[in-house]
Amino acid sequence: MTATTWDVDGRKVFGVTAGSGEPVLLLHGYPQSASCWRHQIQALAADHHVVALDWPGFGRSDPPSTPPTYDNEIDRIERLVRRLGxxxxxxxxxxxxxxxxxxxxxxxxxxxxxxALLNTRAHGTFRPWFYRVSLGQRWVATHPVLSAPARRLPLAALHHAALARYRELGCFDTTVEAEYLAWMDTPQGRRTFWEFFAHYPVPAVGWLADGLAGIRCPVAVIWGDRDPYIPFNTARGLADRIPHATLTRLRGADHYLMEERPREVTDALVSLLDMASAA
Structure with a gap:
């Protein structure tokens, strides 16, 4: 694997690359970095050119150049892909x-x-308890009288406490977790954190559900069914409504399944990449 950076919108985007062939882009979740794919990269790179990014604002990448609204984030993917050529x-x-x-x-x-879609809210949203948590974060982020003092919170320490179950499951150790959370400990990182939640669309994005039937490429829905944040019904909905989707249910796996069940996730991704693609 080779670490590299790209200039996108005048900001540094960090990533790792490996292999050659048909390109594969790996996008991580919150609050991780490209390292969450560390168990899959080499296997996928045997026959593909793999790029795993630290999404702008996370990990070792600079904060985004425009507010992280949903539309802006989709456009950012397109600009990144163009930058990759x-x-x-x-x-x-x-x-x-x-x-x-x-x-x-x-x-x-x-x-x-x-x-491939792995334990993502996708066209839906979170379980009720976490939906309320997310609404609360947005409330704080969008009210200056609250967000100003909130920027003094020890965000990395709070996340360390919240992620205890995943350290116990062996998803990651304290060294990897420290990489995931390091950006939160800087003044810029604190601003980025609250900027992220100020623009995060907590309710479902309606046009996503409407668009599922129009996806024509092969799709792998890979899911840990003990996810405390996102219901398994989301995975069923994706598999049922996308025409060429398959569902791999990892029974007993939690949210960070690439790290908890790396071999099974790798096998499912390799199977997807072996399928004939849409014309």
């Missing part, structure tokens, strides 16, 4: 990456050869 590519995306990646695949069907 790709015409068509495979897209594998988890959590927040899957949320914006699904919108990209619907809006740019000519770009996406194959699509």
């Amino acid at each position: 790709w015409q068509r590519f495979n897209l594998c995306a988890h959590d927040y990456g899957g949320f914006i990646g699904l919108g990209y695949a619907i809006r740019h069907p000519d770009r996406v050869r194959r699509l």
